[in-house]
Amino acid sequence: MSSSAIPYSTIRMEGASVAEFSWDIRSPLDRALVAGPYGAQGKAGVSLTEIHNFDLAQVMARRGKAGEMIAAAKARFSAAAPETPRAVSAADATLIWSGPDQFLVLSKGGKHSIEALAAGFAGSASLSDQSHARALISVSGDKARAMLAKLSSIDLHPSVFAVGAAAATSMDHTSVTLWRGKDRDGQAVFNLLVFATFAESLWHTILDSAAEYGVTIGHSDELA
Amino acid sequence: MRITCPFCGERELGEFTYLGDAKPQRPAADAGEDAVYDYVYLRDNIAGVMSEHWYHGGGCRAWLKVTRNTLTHEISAVEAAAGAGAAKVGA
Amino acid sequence: MAGDQANRLTSGGLIDRSTALSFRFDGKNFLGFKGDTLASALVANGVRLVGRSFKYHRPRGILTAGSEEPNALVELRSGARREPNTKATTAELYEGLEAASQNRWPSLNFDVMSVNQLFAPIFVAGFYYKTFMWPAKFWEAIYEPAIRRAAGLGRASGVSDPDHYDKAWAHCDVVIAGSGPAGLAAALAAARSGARVILCEEDFVLGGRLLADGGTIDGLPAAEWVARAVAELEAMPDVRIMTRTSLFGVYDGGTYGAIERVNDHLPVPPEHQVRQRLWRIVAKRCVVAAGAIERPIVFAGNDTPGVMMASAMRSYINRYAAAPARRIALFTNNEDGWRTADTAIAAGLQVAAVIDARADVSPAHRSLASKGGFPVLHGSVSAVEGGKGGVRKISVSLTGGARAEVEADGLAVSGGWNPAVGLTSYHRGRPKWRDDIAAFVPDGAPPGMVAAGAANGAFGLGACLREGFEAGAAAARDAGRSGNIGSMPVADDAAFSLTPLWHVAGKCKAFVDQQHDVTASDVELAQREGFQSVEHLKRYTTLGMATDQGKTSNVAGLAIMAAVSGKSIPETGTTIYRPPYVPVAIGAFAGHHRDENFHATRLTPSHHWAAEQGAIFVDTGLWKRAQWYPRPGEKDWLESVTREVKAVRGGVGFCDVSTLGKIDVHGPDAGAFLDRVYINAFSSLAVGKARYGLMLREDGIVYDDGTTSRLAEDHYFLTTTTAKAGLVMQHLEFCRQVLFPELDVQLTSVSDQWAQFSIAGPKTRDLLKEIIDPAEDLSNDGFPFMGAREVKLRGGLKARLFRISFSGEMAFEISVPARYGEAMARNLMIAGKPFGVTPYGTEALGVMRIEKGHVAGPELNGTTTAGDLGLGKMMSTKKDFVGRVMAGREALTAPSRQVVVGIKPTDKARRLRSGAHIIPKDETPGPENDQGYVTSVCFSPVLDQWIGLGLVERGRERIGEIVLAHDPLRGEDYDVELCNPVFYDPDGGRQRG
């Protein structure tokens, strides 16, 4: 699936009228996200970045085929797919545990889109496209953990939730996939995949929770 | 209350949904109405240790069999349903 | 003398004399200092009368210096931020604080309702039950309003709270409640072990009783030791010290509730900050070092302003440098109370007398008395003289029978100490009685919890430190931490000797529960009337049921009860302890979830486009759905909806149906799996085709419906109703994991992946041709009714196209990846412009489905069978499926069942209303003749009249029969005709066309 805007215009066959339309791609946070500072002034304690336009595939092992699925993943990503709640960084994808014998493949640019993955996992796993089903928010900053404590019941202490830890959990009664990416500038980075139709609502809840610490908001096309 | 999901680890109650007694087994297709009636309607309501179905819907979506003392809420065992995950052939 | 801090001592205290704070109480201006509570500032200003009592409107002062306070409750702040029943003893003073006394009218000094005292005999225990029983209707009209005016506490603001609250989770190895000597020692030991520690202190300063009572620890003055301990703890990264935070409850699995008063000490929270935060603390272990509460002795006039707990007097004098009185009498039954005499003398105050109920007084105290020049009277206080101005004279019954009188303006009372057993008893724990201290102490605790120090009945300073340190070390060890705990802090243990004394018999009112105005004679009366169990005593007299939960009254009440019933106190027993330990604002429990954030909302992919179009949205579960799209000039919703329906039936329209639940069903056994969850077969469905499916619950009742398409041999795309989406997913996972684990099938929710639009109307194909690649064949042959397959759109985007119809028109549903949903809505508008394309909302959707007789939520109501819905023939007899056997039961297949039928008023101009009951013509309306009801109604533009669906007994056999629609709610009765539920195009030619 292409993930960029497809400008398109057509001239109607029979009539003389000209219809013009384009396939603008819009993130579910397109309206709610306003880049810049938010909340308390001064040095921002929380940094929120929405990652645009990614490919996300759900890979679920078929009955009794978990081993074959892991082998297929190894062949494709040269990495061991997570068999416990962890996020594994491969060269050009992140494999995030999403439940028993299943994981998500997060990548960019169509290289590991569902179509690209199909052949490798044929027979060992069922694939389901989730690229448009989620919004991806990256949370960092001095107060990231304090802010997330208002949303998440998971213990995010570094001794418990180290780099690479992942959780299929809930925020505001809504399922989310949460994992800790590589540290950036010495600070922990927490990534959140949230359901697209809940994204705007959850975004406002996140802003409310973060406002007291001061927030800097942005978006990016790069995976964290 | 907190339940230790065999896949996710210890999680708070809000991530789980309760179904009820895990003892009754769905009768075979030809078992007859009485057997199905028992399965659907007859439930033990034990003041003590019970085996219960819980769903980790706010997490990994696994169905769990939880052994819980209904008087103290002490949970002594949690196991995954037979078909959780990809299961094993022959399971 | 009030207003000038006349009772402020010239030196000492933990107040910041360089920061004066002005505040108002009952409209008068006062000054206090940073570090004061409202109560200590009032004490410093000589204000003794701070409120009127609950029932008798008796003048009341300040009894304690902590969260156990029953009397000094005020309305704090004003306007929308007014907070009733705030304890002056814990309210931190801030610049500009405003407070008002409660339960008085027109003023605190002159209170009309104090005449209630004259009628006191009728206000005895259980008087509500006895007096206001009959006639019942008088309760609401007369008794309740009158009682509410006369009794009660503060007033709520009556307007929305402008402040924010939130909730958060915290995790640690060891949580400690209380930062007195035991709590600090526990924190030191646990933290040094390497444990993650949370230390909760309800006060705004750490130290607990050390702040008032001092002492020597490790050879250092207590204040210095506290400072060092706190500095050590603060330096450790995994220690979190939370002041202004009360641990109020313990829940299963080591979860603790705490309330942090983040900004209650400020008039208005700083921008973006919350007033209070509710914490859920998950801890492997908990040390309760919550201390003990000094208990009163019940005697006549014990509620007179100026009567104060002995320990509270020490707090005011030592911690706040505020003298509660100039000439203090002390009434004690124990050694500890004497410390107040020491304190008073050290502060340069006069001691009028010490009244000691014990036979012996230690030589040290005798010499203190002679040095201080005051008498030691063996006996007890029998009466207190003084009204709203406070204590003037104290009558003493001396041991041996003689009487004495003491002139004093303050009376300190100590009846001993009650360990704070609340937290340890919240899992139905029953504390046990200890004779040596005449108090209840914890007898076990919820798993993972242990009490230490005074909360465990250890009243000596050395013992508190020892128990706290050992408990902290053990808790950390249990949590798997094994660092070097260093040396234990040490201090001497003072002797604790006490002779129990609960109640001094007398003629005048002696209060047990001051907040609820429960007297000793109320307790005795209740016992005489047969309320023998403590639980009954509590409810009958309301003892301990006020906002203070009887912290100063429960044990005395039990003791009096025990005395009159001839049982011991442990035999009498305690009531069940329940959280919260301190009142917690509902706002804190709600946190962020209020107003528009009451629950999370879901938005469809075309939501913002629909909003631009002026759509009116309706809440459907968590969703916001476009209900209709009003146009200028339309006078009401009906006009808009009718236009939308006509536009679809006459041309083409579209509707965002992305709210339907969507599930990918994958795997070699996907078809076999669906055969077992639907009543009809899906394994036989050809690839590229869709089929309507119906699911039952195992008891045979319909669960959900929707269309499911086969996109590949091993891939089905299943849809559910909007309402049941999550539940169906849960049900299917149950079927997969629990019922049929042998099947190789995988389930994934793709509800959010696809933006799905229904495009309906005779010009649907014309519109689609503009959007879809011309190479795709949309003709009846190329894409027949119930076809389903992937198509390419112009420009290359792939979409899924389903030829299904809910409206009865020629229709397709088209799915695109959700981020293209908004573009799809815009493009449908552009491409459809020549055909008059009209967006329609859920109302028009509903009208068209009723016109077609399709069932929806009102018919799939949890009581109907497939047969009731007219879908019984779908039920396969060739396979097993969930609900099959139970659906065959006699009652579920009885011919007399209420089944779906069409309904229309015989008078075409009449509006049909849902909920109307169906009664046979010529029968009397009533339950005995009720044959069903109208489930769904709409105005049908096609028929130009109101029509509906209903569930009616034998409905299908009665087509054409005229019956009565009986609507007692609206007071309407009218004739309706039972008819074929498919009002529109019954042959289905249009949708196949």
Ligand SMILES: [Zn+2]
């Ligand atoms: Zn789980």
